[in-house]
Amino acid sequence: MSGFHEVRFPLRLALGATGGPVRRTDIVNLSNGRESRNQRWRDSRRSYDAGSGVKSLADLYAVLEFFEARGGQLHGFRFRDPVDWTSCGPGGAVSASDQAIGMGDGMNAAFQLVKTYSDSAGSWVRRIAKPVAGTVAVSVDGVAKPAGSFVADAATGIVTFLAGHVPAAGAVVHAGFEFDVPVRFDTDRIELNLAHFDAGRIPAIPLTEVLA
Known part of the structure; x- marks a missing residue:
């Protein structure tokens, strides 16, 4: 059963994450050239990529361990927004x-x-x-x-x-x-490749906000 774990994603990795608020707006272009805009989501929802915070093999292992302990997307967890906390x-x-x-x-x-x-x-x-x-x-x-x-x-x-x-x-x-922001992993797969990592490629670690 899914749930929420009151643990925080490693802070040293969160500080290097990218992302922020996402909103959903429908835009219809009218025949007179004007726009009709409708807000589909009342509230914004945060989305992040924590991959940019990974700097070492130790960081990769910390993500792997945390990912497995959460069961991938199954359980939510705490995340510190690097800008708004x-x-x-x-x-x-x-x-x-x-x-x-x-x-x-x-x-x-x-x-x-x-x-x-x-x-x-x-x-x-x-x-x-x-x-x-x-x-x-x-x-x-x-x-x-x-x-x-x-x-x-x-x-x-x-x-x-x-x-x-x-x-x-x-x-x-x-x-x-x-x-903190309540989030979950937005993938059930973390792809680690040491050869690419050594060459400067950073794995994608997508996170998305959940209602808590």
């Missing part, structure tokens, strides 16, 4: 005020971590399901919450406030965090 921008320090994740009503104790991408013309809210354990910081109405006032589930991205700390009605909840 924190609640803030590149080079910034994660803080409890980075991302708005909800507003209190005095009763709801659970809030899903999200990250918002926006500019003056539009925005998109991304659900964060795989935060890195120990990195989640939370604030309510600008006041940082201490450890022991909430728990953050690293497998779902849900922050739950404990009794006595549930946000009051109208209180804005923010969070900061590091996170």
Whole structure:
């Protein structure tokens, strides 16, 4: 049975990966020369090639071992996007005020971590399901919450406030965090060729994002 393994693809290989978000848009060319565009996917889906991170025979073996342990495409796993892996921008320090994740009503104790991408013309809210354990910081109405006032589930991205700390009605909840992307191998075959590798050819290691 397929499932998800809460393990991370080797970080040293992920840092050299290529890829990013993919969207699916239907474009119809009209008779008057204009276009009609329709968004088929509500959310983007990340796609990567981790082959460019392979630099040595030891790296090749690490991929082989990880691939076999996941059963090829069978089980998902964590992957750190080399560019987008924190609640803030590149080079910034994660803080409890980075991302708005909800507003209190005095009763709801659970809030899903999200990250918002926006500019003056539009925005998109991304659900964060795989935060890195120990990195989640939370604030309510600008006041940082201490450890022991909430728990953050690293497998779902849900922050739950404990009794006595549930946000009051109208209180804005923010969070900061590091996170991984839930992915799987997008192939059941990893083709290794040492002769080609020595000559500078890098094996393709396709990964695709999955819902977690």
